[in-house]
Amino acid sequence: MSRGPDAEALLRRALEASAEAAGCPAALVASDWTRWASATFTGARHLLTLAAPPSAALDAWIAGLPDAELRLRRHLVADLVVDHVRRAGDRVTISLEVLTVEEGR
Known part of the structure; x- marks a missing residue:
């Protein structure tokens, strides 16, 4: 039985919805993630790239x-860093590093 979308899909949707609500639609152009765990938490580290018009x-x-307060079902955004913003003509590319943590069951 599927538990629904994973943290990456939820994060992508939340970022795109946030950008849309702010009046600057952005689209995910690349993403990668790796599992992450500490002594008390589990989650994932995400590298995402979005693009939008300036x-x-x-x-x-x-x-x-x-x-930003990004709401993800069964996950929390523990940290979000804007790693790089590149401007080239009519396109802005935003690179993000995000740490998500799974909520307790």
């Missing part, structure tokens, strides 16, 4: 991402 709304959204 705008003031996009700049504001990127600036607010590290403090």
Whole structure:
């Protein structure tokens, strides 16, 4: 029986919805993740790349991402870092590093 979408799919949807709500639609262009665990938590480290057209709304959204409240079912966003922003003509590429932690059962 499937438990539903994994953390990567939930994170992608949350980021795209957040960007859309901020008036700067962004699309995921690449992602990778690896399992992560500490003595008390399990989760995943995500590397994501999104792309969007340049705008003031996009700049504001990127600036607010590290403090954004992204809701994921059965997971928490423990840390989000904007690793790199590249601007080339009519496209902005945003590289993110995100740590998600599974909520207790």
